[in-house]
Amino acid sequence: MSTAPTEALLPCAELHLHIEGTLEPELIFELAARNGISLPYADLQELRSRYEFTDLQTFLDLYYANMEVLRTEADFADMTRAYLRRAAAAGVRHVEMMVDPQAHLLRGVPLTDCINGVASVLATSLEEFGISTELIAAFLRDRPAAEAEEVLAQLIASNAPIVGIGLDSAETGNPPEGFVDLYRMARDAGLKCVAHAGEEGPSHYIEQALDLLLVDRIDHGLRCLDDPGLVDRLVRDRIPLTICPLSNVRLRSVDTLADHPLPQMLAAGLNVSVNSDDPAYFGGYVDDNFALLRDTFNLTADQLAELAVNSVEASFARPARRAELLEMISIWRAAQD
Ligand SMILES: Nc1ncnc2[nH]cnc12
Numbered sequence: 001m002s003t004a005p006t007e008a009l010l011p012c013a014e015l016h017l018h019i020e021g022t023l024e025p026e027l028i029f030e031l032a033a034r035n036g037i038s039l040p041y042a043d044l045q046e047l048r049s050r051y052e053f054t055d056l057q058t059f060l061d062l063y064y065a066n067m068e069v070l071r072t073e074a075d076f077a078d079m080t081r082a083y084l085r086r087a088a089a090a091g092v093r094h095v096e097m098m099v100d101p102q103a104h105l106l107r108g109v110p111l112t113d114c115i116n117g118v119a120s121v122l123a124t125s126l127e128e129f130g131i132s133t134e135l136i137a138a139f140l141r142d143r144p145a146a147e148a149e150e151v152l153a154q155l156i157a158s159n160a161p162i163v164g165i166g167l168d169s170a171e172t173g174n175p176p177e178g179f180v181d182l183y184r185m186a187r188d189a190g191l192k193c194v195a196h197a198g199e200e201g202p203s204h205y206i207e208q209a210l211d212l213l214l215v216d217r218i219d220h221g222l223r224c225l226d227d228p229g230l231v232d233r234l235v236r237d238r239i240p241l242t243i244c245p246l247s248n249v250r251l252r253s254v255d256t257l258a259d260h261p262l263p264q265m266l267a268a269g270l271n272v273s274v275n276s277d278d279p280a281y282f283g284g285y286v287d288d289n290f291a292l293l294r295d296t297f298n299l300t301a302d303q304l305a306e307l308a309v310n311s312v313e314a315s316f317a318r319p320a321r322r323a324e325l326l327e328m329i330s331i332w333r334a335a336q337d
């Protein structure tokens with residue numbers, strides 16, 4: 001008889017999720033057929049064979065190429081609905097998802113189709129999937145800052161339903177310091193600020209994101225471990241780091257999951273949470289990340305609950321929702337004894 005505990009789902013908030021990174025191969029083929037786009041892959045198997053990455057850029061090349069199938073508002077809505085359905089089954093009860101509007105504008109997809117497609121589904125996510133949601137517009141750091149500022153101005157002018165902005169795409173050589181005006185514009189509009197930093201780039205990009213962009217949290221932040229003084233600061237100021245373990249393995253920031261520093265980060269008192277980043281590309285959703293971490297590091301119920309509590313505390317959820325989410329985690333924790 002198996003002695004493995006049967007665990008009910010750990011409720012958590014997902015704070016680092018690119019909605020375009022949830023585009024599963026099956027949906028890529030479905031949308032291509034619907035939009036009359038011919039794909040450069042004969043079948044699902046050939047597409048799946050491309051999901052071997054050596055670094056961030058090799059992933060980004062496929063991520064942007066696959067976005068070509070997203071043409072209409074309905075495409076964005078279908079992708080968002082598919083993610084929420086899967087996330088609900090993964091235990092996600094609150095999500096703050098990023099969307100890359102620039103990547104779609106550059107392909108000729110109007111801003112309104114992209115934003116409305118995602119936002120229309122988010123509007124009823126709590127009733128339909130039991131997941132409260134926020135939307136973050138992420139800007140591409142390997143494109144000119146002026147282009148990002150123009151898109152943000154349009155989002156603000158159209159009162160787009162976004163809670164904040166983010167910064168993503170190719171990190172090395174594209175430091176946060178180039179985006180000071182963009183982040184000032186966002187703060188002046190009352191938006192929250194996050195940025196990818198220290199995923200592949202050096203630890204001083206994390207410092208720049210904090211000191212120059214005044215971000216509320218850091219996406220990834222893995223490379224903070226190169227600078228003990230920075231770790232002390234992140235612990236002292238309780239700066240959240242949204243960690244994506246499977247992503248770090250698949251993009252070769254760490255060799256294997258067993259080499260991932262998450263347990264040390266937790267032990268150091270850092271506010272780390274577990275996230276899936278681009279789950280369709282990296283081999284798993286949040287539940288897969290948690291399960292593999294638990295099995296690899298023998299994480300205790302207390303440690304798993306701490307990771308989930310961190311995710312809620314680092315979120316932009318409203319106070320009443322935060323209280324509900326924390327209560328769900330405490331019920332889960334009590335059921336583990
Ligand atoms: N992991 C990641 N890093 C940077 N930009 C991204 N865009 C989508 N996923 C990303």
Ligand SMILES: [Zn+2]
Nearest residue numbers: 016168219277
């Ligand atoms: Zn990311």
